[in-house]
Amino acid sequence: MTVIVFTVLVAIGSFCAGLLGSLTGLGGGVVLVPLLTLFFKVDIRYAIGASLVSVIATSSGAAAAYVKEGFSNIRIGMFLEIATTIGALLGAYIATKVPSHAIAITFGVVLLYSAYISRRVRPKSEWHNPPDPLATKLKMNGSFPTPEGLRYYNPVRVPVGFSLMFGAGTLSGLLGIGSGAVKVIAMDHAMKIPFKVSTTTSNFMIGVTAAASAGVYLNRGYIDPGLAMPVMLGVLAGSLVGAKILVKAETKILRAVFSLVIVVLGLQMVYQGISGRI
Amino acid sequence: MALVSKWTDQRVEEIIGNLLRTGVMLSAAIVMIGASIYLLRHGLSPAGYHVFQGEPNDLRTVHGIIARSIHLSGRGIIQLGLLLLIATPVARVAFAIYGFAAEGDRLYVGFTIIVLAVLLYSLAGGS
Numbered sequence: 001m002t003v004i005v006f007t008v009l010v011a012i013g014s015f016c017a018g019l020l021g022s023l024t025g026l027g028g029g030v031v032l033v034p035l036l037t038l039f040f041k042v043d044i045r046y047a048i049g050a051s052l053v054s055v056i057a058t059s060s061g062a063a064a065a066y067v068k069e070g071f072s073n074i075r076i077g078m079f080l081e082i083a084t085t086i087g088a089l090l091g092a093y094i095a096t097k098v099p100s101h102a103i104a105i106t107f108g109v110v111l112l113y114s115a116y117i118s119r120r121v122r123p124k125s126e127w128h129n130p131p132d133p134l135a136t137k138l139k140m141n142g143s144f145p146t147p148e149g150l151r152y153y154n155p156v157r158v159p160v161g162f163s164l165m166f167g168a169g170t171l172s173g174l175l176g177i178g179s180g181a182v183k184v185i186a187m188d189h190a191m192k193i194p195f196k197v198s199t200t201t202s203n204f205m206i207g208v209t210a211a212a213s214a215g216v217y218l219n220r221g222y223i224d225p226g227l228a229m230p231v232m233l234g235v236l237a238g239s240l241v242g243a244k245i246l247v248k249a250e251t252k253i254l255r256a257v258f259s260l261v262i263v264v265l266g267l268q269m270v271y272q273g274i275s276g277r278i
Numbered sequence: 279m280a281l282v283s284k285w286t287d288q289r290v291e292e293i294i295g296n297l298l299r300t301g302v303m304l305s306a307a308i309v310m311i312g313a314s315i316y317l318l319r320h321g322l323s324p325a326g327y328h329v330f331q332g333e334p335n336d337l338r339t340v341h342g343i344i345a346r347s348i349h350l351s352g353r354g355i356i357q358l359g360l361l362l363l364i365a366t367p368v369a370r371v372a373f374a375i376y377g378f379a380a381e382g383d384r385l386y387v388g389f390t391i392i393v394l395a396v397l398l399y400s401l402a403g404g405s
Contacts, residue, residue: 004317006325043330053360060298060366074291078374078390085396092400100330126339139386165300207298208393211367215400218364219339221332225356226325229313236306 003226004209011230018058019237025199026118026257027206028235029055029177030111034265037104037278042227044107044278048176049222050213054235055178059207061236062243069200072200073142076155076193080186081205083162084169085212091173091218094246104273107175111266114181129192132156144197154196161191166253173213178206290377294370301366309357316352339403368397 001009013035014028019183021028029051036047095103131141135155143150165187168179180202187198217223272278335340337357344352371394378386 002322003325003326006322007313007317007321044295045330046327053363056363056367057302060370062301072291074377075386078371078386078393079369081393082389082396085393085400089396089400097400105298140357144334207367208371208397211364212397212400214316214364215397215403218361218401221334221338223357223360224327224333225312225337225353226316226320226359227327229309229316229356232363233306233309233313236302246370 001181003203007226007230008042010036010227011234012214013039014054014231014234015108015238015241018054018235018267020185020238020258020261021235022058022239023256024118025179026114026255026258026262027055027178028058028239030114030262031265032231032235033107033176034269035232038265038268038272044103045095045222046224046227048103049097049214049217049224050219050231052210052227053223053228054232055176055210056207056214057232057236058212058239059178059203061237064113065277070221071144071196072204073140073197073203074189074194074201075138076140076142076191076197077201077204079138080162080165081208083165084172084183084205084209086269087169088169088173088209088212089216091170092176092213092220093173094170096216096255101114101273101276101278104269104278108269108271108273110171110175110177110179111262111269113164115262115266116183117181118255118262119131127158129154132158134158135191142197144194151194153192153197155191155193156186157190157192161186164190169209169212172206172209176210176213178210180206183245196242209216290373294373296376297373298366298370301369302363304368305359305363308362309356310359312347312352312355312357312359314352315350316356319352335362340401364401368394368401371397 015026017031017035033047033052036042037044130184131154133143135158140155168182168186171182172179183202184198185204187193188195336346343354343357343361347358371390375387375390378390
């Protein structure tokens with residue numbers, strides 16, 4: 001395959017990943033690395049480097065839109081970023097130490113888990129907690145606009161959320177994904193932060209977390225310009241188009257199909273990792 | 279009082295959000311310029327990412343990337359665009375320090391400095 005053919009094919013694949021990721025809210029990063037390693041036979045370290053770059057692009061590109069809605073809580077985000085960025089450094093460090101088939105197996109397991117999470121019925125997050133002393137001290141209590149006026153919320157269990165975020169950061173640095181699923185679990189389930197606030201705050205954190213590990217990957221020579229170029233441009237274009245048509249699209253079937261794709265890719269990653277082909 | 283500081287938060291956030299988007303678009307434009315040079319020169323060479331070799335040293339450091347970009351190396355210019363992309367969230371964190379300082383929130387100025395320090399440590403080639 002020549003460079004030009006390879007570039008065009010990877011760009012098309014990345015565009016689809018970005019489009020589906022944005023339409024389903026699952027992020028394009030989760031399918032990118034399997035796409036590159038399984039179909040294009042790219043070494044997993046190059047694939048992770050390219051994926052990290054695209055994660056930053058989509059997170060920063062979408063930030064302007066999210067901010068205008070007034071849902072994200074910058075204090076919660078910044079405090080938890082201490083955990084995610086340090087975790088990301090650890091993850092990037094582990095990635096340089098463990099064999100690539102171990103990374104592939106871990107990746108497969110995380111894929112299967114994300115598919116499971118995305119299929120679960122979300123409980124209505126109507127939390128009404130009394131103010132938590134630690135969260136209050138950290139000024140995390142907030143409000144967001146709803147059609148019925150401002151809704152106030154009080155996060156709880158800050159240490160649990162912080163620890164989960166450290167784990168999310170480590171996974172992000174190890175696998176080159178945004179690990180939005182873990183971030184939303186930490187905020188939504190553990191800290192009882194309303195869904196709208198947790199998803200938008202998580203988007204803001206994903207870019208900063210990815211930047212923390214991207215620096216390490218760049219310095220280690222894992223970010224290849226020839227590969228990262230079509231991946232980043234493709235995913236960015238796909239997610240921008242996805243954000244535009246999101247309002248009209250019927251996402252329920254799409255989510256089901258995408259989850260199925262994730263399951264297949266996850267099983268493939270585990271299988272190829274165990275059989276030593278990655 | 280609480281209302282005023284909330285408004286400031288929102289205002290600072292909006293400016294930062296637009297700044298981020300501009301950064302992403304600028305970096306995408308630089309990557310595209312580099313891509314044209316790279317594809318014109320190497321488009322017909324065989325592509326090979328199956329075996330991991332690691333990038334040469336001058337595509338790993340800020341100094342090396344800038345040096346290669348000045349010589350109009352396609353790969354160097356793509357890498358410069360990617361470097362700018364990685365820098366956008368870092369700039370976002372740096373601006374947040376300013377925002378918190380303007381509100382007189384010393385606790386969060388401290389937290390944000392920790393995050394910025396981790397990011398700069400990583401970019402400087404730490405760990």
